[in-house]
Amino acid sequence: MATTITSGFTKLRENLEITTLQSGTVSTRQKNVRDAVESEMSVLSSFLTGSYQRSTMIAPLGEADVDVFVVMASKYYEADGQASLLDKVKRALKKTYPDTPSISRNGQAVTITFSDFKVDVVPGFNRANGGYLIPDSVLKRWIETDPTKHVELWTETNKTHSGQFVPLVKMLKGWNKKNGVPFRSFHLEALARQVFTGVTISSYPSGVRYFFDKARDWIKVKLYDPAGYGGDIGAYLDTTIKMDDAVSRLNTAYDRAKAGEEWEAAGRTEKAFERWRMVFDTYFPAYG
Numbered sequence: 001m002a003t004t005i006t007s008g009f010t011k012l013r014e015n016l017e018i019t020t021l022q023s024g025t026v027s028t029r030q031k032n033v034r035d036a037v038e039s040e041m042s043v044l045s046s047f048l049t050g051s052y053q054r055s056t057m058i059a060p061l062g063e064a065d066v067d068v069f070v071v072m073a074s075k076y077y078e079a080d081g082q083a084s085l086l087d088k089v090k091r092a093l094k095k096t097y098p099d100t101p102s103i104s105r106n107g108q109a110v111t112i113t114f115s116d117f118k119v120d121v122v123p124g125f126n127r128a129n130g131g132y133l134i135p136d137s138v139l140k141r142w143i144e145t146d147p148t149k150h151v152e153l154w155t156e157t158n159k160t161h162s163g164q165f166v167p168l169v170k171m172l173k174g175w176n177k178k179n180g181v182p183f184r185s186f187h188l189e190a191l192a193r194q195v196f197t198g199v200t201i202s203s204y205p206s207g208v209r210y211f212f213d214k215a216r217d218w219i220k221v222k223l224y225d226p227a228g229y230g231g232d233i234g235a236y237l238d239t240t241i242k243m244d245d246a247v248s249r250l251n252t253a254y255d256r257a258k259a260g261e262e263w264e265a266a267g268r269t270e271k272a273f274e275r276w277r278m279v280f281d282t283y284f285p286a287y288g
Contacts, residue, residue, distance in 0.1 A: 002285040005264050005272055009171075009204045011285040012276075016058045016170045025116065026052065026061075030068050033093070033112065033119050040092035042073035044126065049147035054154045056169050056189055058177065065111075065118045069147055071132065072123050082135035082142065086110055089123050107138040131229055149227035157193050164201045168192070171208055171280070175253060178281035182241050182249055187233050190226055191215055205261055208279070212254035216247050253279055 002008045018026075034046040050067025051057040057064050076085055086105045093103055093110060102113035109120040124134040124145075131146035158165040169192050176183050183191075195214045201207040220243065222232040237243055260275035273287035 001288060002273075003288060004269065005205060005260075005276070008273060008276060008285055008287075012171060012174070012204075012280060012283055013167050015283045015285075016167075016174050018057060018059050018061045018064070022061045026066055029114070029117075030066055030119060032096075033068055033121060034070065036096035037070050037089060037092050037121065037123075040095060041088065042075065044071040044073060046070045047148070049122070049151070050120070051173075051185060051189075053147075053151050054189070055158075055166050056154070056173065056185075058170050058173050061117045063117075063177070065120050067109075067120045067122060067147075069132075070121060070123045072125055074125060076123075077125050080140060082140055083137040085123055085135050086137055089121055093121065105137065108134055108136055108143070131227070144229040145225070146227045146229060153226050154189070154193070157196070161196065161201050164204070164207070165192070165196060168196075168201060168204060168207050168211070171204065171283075172211060174280055174283040175208075178283065179249060179253075182246060184233075184236060187223070187236075190223055190233060191218060193226065194218055194223060205257070205264070205276075209254065209257035209261060212250050212257055216250045216254070219243070219246055219250070 002011050030048055037043060038046065047069055048067065049069040050065065052066050070089070072085070076088065078084060083105070086109070090103055090105050090110045093112060097103060097112060100112055100114065102111070104111050109122045112119045112121070122134055124132040127133050127144060131144055131149070133142040134145055136143050154166070169189050172188055172192055173185060176188055192211060195211050195218055196207075199210070219234060219237065223234045224231065225233055237246055256275050256278045260272045260279070263269070263272035263275060270287045273284070277284045277286065
């Protein structure tokens with residue numbers, strides 16, 4: 001039962017978590033996938049990355065992508081070989097998973113669609129001055145990145161906020177999922193990291209409301225990869241979602257979060273629950 005906003009947000013946190021059993025499945029599956037590539041190709045190292053490694057993955061697992069990064073030997077590198085590299089990895093995976101319904105190449109990874117969740121295999125090369133180069137087969141370029149640095153930065157930020165940053169990011173991703181995923185996951189996470197720089201998260205309700213308030217302005221500013229690589233990670237807003245639409249979605253969320261706080265302050269907890277369920281949909285529990 002949830003009859004206070006505190007218990008409501010506690011339940012929200014629980015609803016966003018993947019289970020211990022699911023975590024065990026992910027651990028075994030990702031290791032098998034890494035072994036599958038290493039058995040067919042020369043691999044220098046491999047590791048988990050993405051939201052799972054940053055501890056920001058949210059339920060349901062069936063709609064999640066687990067990211068595996070594979071550092072390839074330099075012999076596979078070609079200046080214009082982005083698509084070729086992905087095809088090689090795809091063929092290697094098919095030898096281990098011949099009956100898996102879908103193993104497909106996308107822009108930067110090879111995606112294996114299992115019955116319970118997806119695994120994105122991202123091949124890359126060590127970069128001379130640190131970090132990695134990963135393929136972009138759509139734009140036929142190599143992208144500079146360092147996912148290990150992202151994990152370090154997120155861990156540091158979470159520690160700065162006494163462990164409240166990661167759960168709050170998951171809440172924002174839950175809102176994003178229930179609203180048709182207008183924002184790319186990594187952009188939303190990096191945006192949250194920017195918004196909460198230099199401030200204190202005093203509670204989850206106020207933190208959520210604060211993000212929606214400040215993000216309305218921050219999304220209009222170029223946001224560069226916090227690891228120090230690449231361009232504006234929010235540049236897609238000019239194509240997949242218009243800026244006015246993005247601001248409108250944040251405005252709506254802010255108004256609902258603000259109303260939730262105001263109803264709670266007025267002692268109308270049930271009304272507050274209604275507003276928070278408008279923000280998070282079924283991730284947030286009903287009153288009672």
